[in-house]
Amino acid sequence: MEGNPLATLILFHIGPVPISKPVVTTWVIMAVIALVSWLGTRRASVEPSALQSTLEIIVETISDQISAIIQKDTWPYLPLLGTLFLFLVVANLSAVLPDVQPPTGHIETPAALAVIVFLSVHYFGIRKRGIGPYLRHYTQPSVLLTPLNVLSEITRTFSLMIRLFGNMMSHEFVLAIVVFLAGLSKPIFLQSWLPSSSGRRSVASRHDGKLI
Amino acid sequence: MTPEIMSILGAVIAVSFGAIGPALAEGRAVAAAMDAIARQPESAGTLSRTLFVGLAMIETMAIYCLVIALLVLFANPFIH
Numbered sequence: 554m555e556g557n558p559l560a561t562l563i564l565f566h567i568g569p570v571p572i573s574k575p576v577v578t579t580w581v582i583m584a585v586i587a588l589v590s591w592l593g594t595r596r597a598s599v600e601p602s603a604l605q606s607t608l609e610i611i612v613e614t615i616s617d618q619i620s621a622i623i624q625k626d627t628w629p630y631l632p633l634l635g636t637l638f639l640f641l642v643v644a645n646l647s648a649v650l651p652d653v654q655p656p657t658g659h660i661e662t663p664a665a666l667a668v669i670v671f672l673s674v675h676y677f678g679i680r681k682r683g684i685g686p687y688l689r690h691y692t693q694p695s696v697l698l699t700p701l702n703v704l705s706e707i708t709r710t711f712s713l714m715i716r717l718f719g720n721m722m723s724h725e726f727v728l729a730i731v732v733f734l735a736g737l738s739k740p741i742f743l744q745s746w747l748p749s750s751s752g753r754r755s756v757a758s759r760h761d762g763k764l765i
Numbered sequence: 766m767t768p769e770i771m772s773i774l775g776a777v778i779a780v781s782f783g784a785i786g787p788a789l790a791e792g793r794a795v796a797a798a799m800d801a802i803a804r805q806p807e808s809a810g811t812l813s814r815t816l817f818v819g820l821a822m823i824e825t826m827a828i829y830c831l832v833i834a835l836l837v838l839f840a841n842p843f844i845h
């Protein structure tokens with residue numbers, strides 16, 4: 554299974570729990586985001602520093618975008634949605650660093666994010682409308698449609714997961730195929746840059762006539 | 766026909782036919798958005814935001830097909 558791009562690389566174990574490479578990348582991304590945010594807001598003042606101004610611009614842009622869509626006060630939703638946005642931006646763009654694979658290109662990170670969104674949808678729905686009216690909206694417009702409404706909750710979560718996973722994995726795949734086709738003509742300094750480990754190896758092993 | 770050849774053919778068919786529909790749909794969506802922006806340039810911001818969300822929804826279908834093709838190629842439960 555060495556050439557399987559869908560398999561994840563296990564780096565080490567903590568007790569019985571295997572820790573894979575995407576998880577470690579996620580931890581590093583979380584640490585970087587938290588550190589930058591802490592540095593920027595550590596001494597928040599009315600006359601902001603360059604970093605604080607940058608962070609304020611980012612937060613305000615996200616808030617404006619959300620309020621343009623939901624047309625309500627964005628404050629209850631801004632922490633979750635803004636954090637998701639920042640994490641996804643950093644994670645998806647982390648591929649530009651040499652030898653880093655975006656954690657969103659493996660199925661477990663999108664799955665975890667989709668579970669968070671799935672739970673928070675119910676949390677915000679119940680908080681906004683109360684548990685009775687929230688449960689009642691599943692029977693709209695007709696009681697007959699209740700199974701379909703419940704089903705749509707599950708398929709929506711699944712769709713969120715597959716969309717992010719498919720986008721990022723195909724991105725990695727296309728790059729790997731381009732690198733493989735370019736062969737020796739690509740510059741040396743790009744060797745470590747482009748997706749080196751899983752994708753290219755799988756394409757190469759395909760070329761040798763070994764399927765899977 | 767070996768299972769390998771069959772899975773390759775399955776992946777090819779999934780990706781090719783799965784790309785036709787979303788391609789046509791995205792073309793129509795962008796054309797309609799261009800039309801609307803040409804008529805009402807001041808609403809370009811709202812239109813493009815809605816367009817991007819809609820394009821992401823349409824693209825989902827193509828990504829489903831891609832994921833299925835890759836599953837068939839690399840994680841096929843019927844090939845060991």
